[in-house]
Amino acid sequence: MSDLVQREVVKGSNYTSFTMEEIRRYGRHLIMPEVGLEGQRRLKAARVLVVGVGGLGAPVSLYLAAAGVGKIGLLDFDEIDETNLQRQVIFSTPDVGRKKVEVAKERLLKLNPHIEVETHDTLINSENALDIIREYDIVVDATDNFPTRYLLNDACVMLGKPLIYGSIFRFDGQVSVFYAGKGPCYRCLYPEPPPPGLVPSCAEGGVLGVLPGIVGSLQANEALKLIIGIGEPLIGRLLLVDALSMTFRELRISRDRNCPVCGDNPTIKELIDYEQFCGTRVSGEALDAARNSITPLELKKLLERGEEIQLIDVREPVEWEICRIPGAKLIPLGQLTSRLHEIDQTRKVIVYCHSGQRSALAVKLLRELGLTNTYNLAGGIDAYAEQVDPSIPRY
Amino acid sequence: MKVVIQIPSALRALTGNTNQVEVEAQTVGEALAALLELYPSIGRYIFDDQQRLRSFINIFINDRDIKTLNGLETRLKDSDRILILPAIAGGLSRGICKYI
Ligand SMILES: [Zn+2]
Helix, strand or coil: HHHHHHHHHHHHHHHHHCHHHHHHHHHHCCHHHHCHHHHHHHHCCCEEEECCCCCCHHHHHHHHHHHHHCCCECCCCCEECHCEEECCCCCHHCCCCCCCHHHHHHHHHCCCCCCCCEEEEECCCCCCCCHHCCCCCEEEEECCCCHHHHHHHHHHHHCCEEEEEEEECEEEEEEEEEECCCCCHHHHHCCCCCCCCCCCCHHHHHHHHHHHHHHHHHHHHHHHHHHCCCCCCCEEEEEEEEECCCEEEECCEEECCCCCCCCCCCCCCCCHHHHCCCCCCCCCCHHHHHHHCCCHHHHHHHHCCCCCCEEECEEEEHHHHHHCCCCCEECCCCHHCCCCCCCCCCCEEEEEECCCHHHHHHHHHHHHCCCCCCEEECCCCHHHHHCCCCCCCCC | EEEEECHHHHHHHHCCCCCEEEECCCCCHHHHHHHHHHHHHHHHHEECCCCCECCCCEEEECEHHHHHHHHHHHCCCCCCCCEEEEEECCCCCCCCCCCC
């Protein structure tokens, strides 16, 4: 299978040659019969697009560059901020505020001047995705959000490109290779994303800094194997990493004949509106949430006027340790229904979390349970710290 | 049958951080029902209003997706491991949170 895969993945390796410096640099590859000069040629002829230069994209791009992948595309529109440095090891403290793709490109070329790095300082979307991806042999999904994951999946299915998938949450990681025609795609596994807010996102849940290092390295390993054409790619297998118990677990996944994009009768034949598909654009539910929310400045006024309100913090105790709004009561989201009696229903209830996502869920829940005088603090304690009380640490 | 249900970290906030639960059940559906009895709030994450498995949740018995077996009717063997596996995106909060 792998021989078949590689012949299709990279073309034109016969035309590559190496300088003396390159031979010396790649010596530890060249002396392995599984790689050898031919494998190194394929690496040099390969073009890999890394979408997302963050926790996963950092190790992926560093290892691909070091291994001698001839052309690496870096796609990200973001700038580096302090909270990135806990895990995005390609960046350094003085880089804060600079464009991720620019800094990463400098770093990769410093690591290996024999490769080419192309930057795509853009948000990938339905309009530009096919044109960008067409220029590459392999796509690495190092993104952090559902709309981009589904977009990359569908585009790769349509173009017949392998997609090296990785995702992380707290201490858990997932890795697989989606390659239409040879195995399942992401939609075969998950036909639809969770509605926003139902499963907490990374900033709400946190992530162990080294986990993207583990998962990103596994993704880079899959990319190198596909290019060289050795070993068994993670096609049709989903690898789960639990960094806490330090266990790896492998699940079998298979193509769904009814898959809307890679199935027998696909219904999605061109790229769609992925923000709408994932419900991440302003939806009816989000508008409801907005109607039931108050801004940090409104909360400030309520507190200053000494109004009878009850402030409920639905974050986790570890977050409460970092900071809190004075006068608040901690009831973590998971305990809300069992501790309902602790909430005084005669007063106006204002719920907050870190950035407003979990608390929106809590407001919805409480209103369903009859606490109609309940409001969400928009933007959470983070927005409150930014706009009202700078003495509250932000995390 | 005594089986173990493994809770993914994305849902552990709803189980008081418990990462696995041992239940007595004949089928996957029964095992999940037993889990919901212990942690009712997890129900709306796993099932939709029609009590169907949500499309972003996969259930595996050992290494097999129940979609490729008998779904919720799949019969269990002693010491089977059931895994609840929600889709995880990783990263990013602002993109989604800013609308709320
Ligand atoms: Zn599919």
